[in-house]
Amino acid sequence: MQQTKEVKDASKNKRSAVIPIDQIKVNLYARLKLNEDRVMHFAILYEADPNSVTPIEVASDFSLTAGRHRLEGATLAGLKDIKAFIVPVATKAEQMERAIRENIDPNSCLPPTKADLIYSIKELIRLGTPLVKVTDIICSIYPDSIARKYVQEARHGIARDKMISAVRDVTDNEISLPESAKKNGVDPVSLKEALGGKKKGGKKHFASEFKKSLSTQFRSQGQ
Numbered sequence: 001m002q003q004t005k006e007v008k009d010a011s012k013n014k015r016s017a018v019i020p021i022d023q024i025k026v027n028l029y030a031r032l033k034l035n036e037d038r039v040m041h042f043a044i045l046y047e048a049d050p051n052s053v054t055p056i057e058v059a060s061d062f063s064l065t066a067g068r069h070r071l072e073g074a075t076l077a078g079l080k081d082i083k084a085f086i087v088p089v090a091t092k093a094e095q096m097e098r099a100i101r102e103n104i105d106p107n108s109c110l111p112p113t114k115a116d117l118i119y120s121i122k123e124l125i126r127l128g129t130p131l132v133k134v135t136d137i138i139c140s141i142y143p144d145s146i147a148r149k150y151v152q153e154a155r156h157g158i159a160r161d162k163m164i165s166a167v168r169d170v171t172d173n174e175i176s177l178p179e180s181a182k183k184n185g186v187d188p189v190s191l192k193e194a195l196g197g198k199k200k201g202g203k204k205h206f207a208s209e210f211k212k213s214l215s216t217q218f219r220s221q222g223q
Contacts, residue, residue, distance in 0.1 A: 013088060016055065018081045021074060024056075025063040028092065029123070030099035031116040034072060038110050042073025050074070054109060055083040057102060062086075065095050066102035069110055093127040096120065097137055104141050114150075121154035122161075131155070162186050167194055 045053050053074075056067025064071060065087065074082045089095040100120045103112045112120070117138075124134050131151070138147035166184035169175040170191070177195070181188040 015086050017084055017086055019058065019062060019084050021071070021080060021082050023062050024058060024071060024082070024084075025061070026068065026071070027063055028065070028095055028099065029068070030066070030096065030103055030120045031068065031112060032119050035069060035110060038069045039072045039076060042070050042109075043076035044073075046070075046074045046077040046079055050079065050083070053083075054107075055085050057085045057087055057098070059095055060086060060088045063095070065089070065099050067109070091127070093124060093129045096124050096127060097129075100124070100137070101141070117150060118154050118157060121151055122158050125154060125158060159186075163191065163194055166191050170195060 042053060053070060054067075056070050057065040059065055067084075071082065087098065089098060100112075100117070102108065103110075103116070103120075121134060121138065124137070125131065129137075134154075135148060135151050138151055141147065142150070162184045163186055166180045166186045169180040169183065170177055175183070177191060178188055180186075181191045
């Protein structure tokens, strides 16, 4: 059962609470990976004075929206509870949008890298956010030319991710080409061309190259 020590907040849709850390769920990521130095930074701050750290943000179900480094820092410092703002969200896509905006905010505890932002945009798209809305969100944060470039990179990244996964299914998991194409949402003809490869060595060489890409691309996400 969720238990919180309520604290009054003047905002209508945003309330403050002190939440047991073991009740917070981390199932949404707006960054590629944790910055261990930043975690240590917050651990030191929490140990010295927990009230000196900006509260994290969670949804009504206590799933984390913003403050992953702060949460890890508080845990490392041995805290059992953490101050948080509870902000209701209707969907995971809305929660991801809030996470992006919190990261980009000038008062953010750690501004995102370009790789973090591209990753977050990809997640927004995967969560079903219409591309027009995704573009509008990023354009409201960055200059249009930069924002559109980031969105395009994210789109191409998703297509590349799907093709890598499809190739892996065929070469490593022994799934047929048509089944793999359907499962991963890629064009069967393009998948066939990818498997054939244009470099010397054909399918075997291409599979090897894709495995290298996989290990590089997914290592940080696995962490």
